Amino acid sequence: MDLKELYRDVILDHNKRPRNFGTLAVPPAHEARGANPLCGDTLRVWVQLDGDRVTDVKFEGKGCAISVASASLMTEAAIGQTRADVQAQFERIHTVFTHHDAPLDPALGKLAALAGVRDYPARVKCASLAWHTLNAALAAADTDSPLSNPPTIKTE
Amino acid sequence: MTLLPPDATPFSASEIAAIRADFPVLHQQVNGKALAYLDNAASAQHPRQVIDAEAEYYRHDHANIHRGVHTLSQRATDAFEAARHKLQHFLHARSHREVILTRGTTESINLVAQAYARPLLQPGDEILVSRLEHHANLVPWQIVAGQTGAVVRPIPITRRGEVDFEAFRTLLTPRTKILALSHVSNALGTINPVAQFIAEARARGIITCIDGAQAVPHLAVDVQALDCDFYAFSGHKLLGPTGTGVLWGRESLLEAMPPWMGGGDMILEVSFEGTTFNTLPHKFEAGTPNIAGFIGLGAAIDYVQGLGLARIAATEEELLRYATTRLEAIEGLSIIGTAPHKAAVISFIVEGIHPHDLGTILDQEGVAIRSGHHCAMPVMEFFDVPATARASFAFYNTRAEIDQLVGALHRARDLFT
Ligand SMILES: Cc1ncc(COP(=O)(O)O)c(C=O)c1O
Numbered sequence: 253m254d255l256k257e258l259y260r261d262v263i264l265d266h267n268k269r270p271r272n273f274g275t276l277a278v279p280p281a282h283e284a285r286g287a288n289p290l291c292g293d294t295l296r297v298w299v300q301l302d303g304d305r306v307t308d309v310k311f312e313g314k315g316c317a318i319s320v321a322s323a324s325l326m327t328e329a330a331i332g333q334t335r336a337d338v339q340a341q342f343e344r345i346h347t348v349f350t351h352h353d354a355p356l357d358p359a360l361g362k363l364a365a366l367a368g369v370r371d372y373p374a375r376v377k378c379a380s381l382a383w384h385t386l387n388a389a390l391a392a393a394d395t396d397s398p399l400s401n402p403p404t405i406k407t408e
Numbered sequence: 409m410t411l412l413p414p415d416a417t418p419f420s421a422s423e424i425a426a427i428r429a430d431f432p433v434l435h436q437q438v439n440g441k442a443l444a445y446l447d448n449a450a451s452a453q454h455p456r457q458v459i460d461a462e463a464e465y466y467r468h469d470h471a472n473i474h475r476g477v478h479t480l481s482q483r484a485t486d487a488f489e490a491a492r493h494k495l496q497h498f499l500h501a502r503s504h505r506e507v508i509l510t511r512g513t514t515e516s517i518n519l520v521a522q523a524y525a526r527p528l529l530q531p532g533d534e535i536l537v538s539r540l541e542h543h544a545n546l547v548p549w550q551i552v553a554g555q556t557g558a559v560v561r562p563i564p565i566t567r568r569g570e571v572d573f574e575a576f577r578t579l580l581t582p583r584t585k586i587l588a589l590s591h592v593s594n595a596l597g598t599i600n601p602v603a604q605f606i607a608e609a610r611a612r613g614i615i616t617c618i619d620g621a622q623a624v625p626h627l628a629v630d631v632q633a634l635d636c637d638f639y640a641f642s643g644h645k646l647l648g649p650t651g652t653g654v655l656w657g658r659e660s661l662l663e664a665m666p667p668w669m670g671g672g673d674m675i676l677e678v679s680f681e682g683t684t685f686n687t688l689p690h691k692f693e694a695g696t697p698n699i700a701g702f703i704g705l706g707a708a709i710d711y712v713q714g715l716g717l718a719r720i721a722a723t724e725e726e727l728l729r730y731a732t733t734r735l736e737a738i739e740g741l742s743i744i745g746t747a748p749h750k751a752a753v754i755s756f757i758v759e760g761i762h763p764h765d766l767g768t769i770l771d772q773e774g775v776a777i778r779s780g781h782h783c784a785m786p787v788m789e790f791f792d793v794p795a796t797a798r799a800s801f802a803f804y805n806t807r808a809e810i811d812q813l814v815g816a817l818h819r820a821r822d823l824f825t
Contacts, residue, residue: 264824315794318764
């Protein structure tokens with residue numbers, strides 16, 4: 253396998269210069285935390301909603317190139333979309349990660365750069381952590397009380 | 409305590425070739441490249457002598473032990489107990505009654521925490537645990553502290569990754585009851601001067617529990633010379649099968665301890681009115697053990713003793729020196745853990761490349777290393793890194809494999825810059 257399939261230039265670029273890296277104030281934003289206990293990586297994702305639309309997403313955390321680039325690409329893919337669009341994108345990327353031969357849906361756009369991950373089963377969790385954490389933050393938006401702790405999800 | 413003569417010679421190239429021929433797993437391609445197995449601290453590989461001993465046992469002798477008068481049961485019992493005696497001599501223990509056979513280091517330490525410490529500890533008593541420990545020599549102490557009201561106090565480490573002896577002395581109080589310390593750190597490779605710590609502890613009546621998982625077979629271990637109270641290790645780091653381990657304990661302590669688990673083998677007589685427990689070592693060995701595994705472990709001890717522990721240590725020392733020099737020359741690479749006395753373990757980070765990315769890239773080059781927190785999260789926290797990459801060498805590794813590691817690291821840097 254060619255490592256360049258996994259570490260494409262887009263991935264390396266987003267790893268070096270992550271987009272939307274930072275925090276949002278809670279409230280009005282909603283936060284969730286993600287952890288990959290196997291490797292000790294941690295991630296925090298904030299999401300800001302205006303009605304049904306995702307107006308801003310930010311993240312912070314330490315992780316490998318795959319997890320940082322995946323989070324960074326995810327923020328770009330989610331900002332400005334409706335929640336239903338984000339959910340559809342989540343399902344598309346999830347299919348890419350878990351189905352070795354699934355054809356790449358053109359609607360994936362830049363996210364298709366992550367497709368190399370599926371040849372490295374040990375690394376799928378690195379790439380999916382950000383998306384699971386975003387989902388938890390969106391779910392928190394439906395249930396949040398100002399006093400509750402942000403939900404934490406684990407990839408194991 | 410190292411009993412090895414300092415002038416032992418490393419194995420020659422032809423000796424290494426002969427040794428490598430004993431290890432079937434080493435001769436394979438991974439991702440199209442020759443395998444360089446540099447993850448020996450996680451688990452060592454098995455020579456065919458160990459694999460054959462297990463297989464032969466299953467082919468000819470298998471039966472349950474300590475409970476049948478028939479021939480196979482007798483053979484199985486004899487082979488199992490012979491392994492115990494090998495372990496006794498390997499550790500220089502006074503008696504086979506002090507050699508408790510467990511599933512591994514983790515079980516051994518939990519046994520000490522539950523059967524020795526739990527009945528003893530009072531609220532406010534203190535357990536000193538070094539910051540270098542594997543979670544297996546930390547979490548059992550936290551659990552028993554929670555059960556008894558005792559307190560776990562960390563012994564600080566230095567920037568070089570050594571347990572700070574002076575800081576340890578200042579932590580000693582009349583409430584200190586237990587010292588938990590590793591002989592060799594799995595995360596950094598530091599060889600701790602455990603004898604010095606043990607002497608200080610014993611002078612104050614503090615019980616010592618030494619985690620020897622990374623010490624065998626790289627150092628010769630003499631529990632009587634060390635003068636510790638408990639010494640734990642796992643068979644699989646000693647070329648033996650997984651699911652085998654040892655707890656050595658001072659006989660007077662073991663004798664006074666209540667059993668930990670109850671069941672078959674650990675009793676002499678059972679009735680509903682009361683049960684008489686078996687004598688040592690069986691009192692702590694409830695249930696059917698990993699019979700084949702311990703027979704394999706006995707073969708592993710024969711194997712390393714046949715090669716000579718001193719020559720094994722000399723060979724690994726040379727590999728460590730060579731690898732350290734080569735890795736230090738790589739731009740952006742920093743070695744974490746720079747104690748002057750180290751086992752053949754190198755933990756490192758490379759600027760701008762996360763250890764997991766290194767792990768994947770190296771694997772594509774056929775090089776197996778570990779990346780992660782190495783079950784030593786307090787160590788990672790101290791050095792302020794989420795994880796490290798770790799290469800760990802055994803006597804069957806070669807300079808060519810270290811060159812392969814170095815080449816793969818250059819490949820990673822090229823990819824990421
Ligand atoms: C220093 C140390 N202690 C304890 C353990 C735990 O050993 P096991 O998992 O075999 O019980 C290990 C193994 O990783 C180790 O390196």
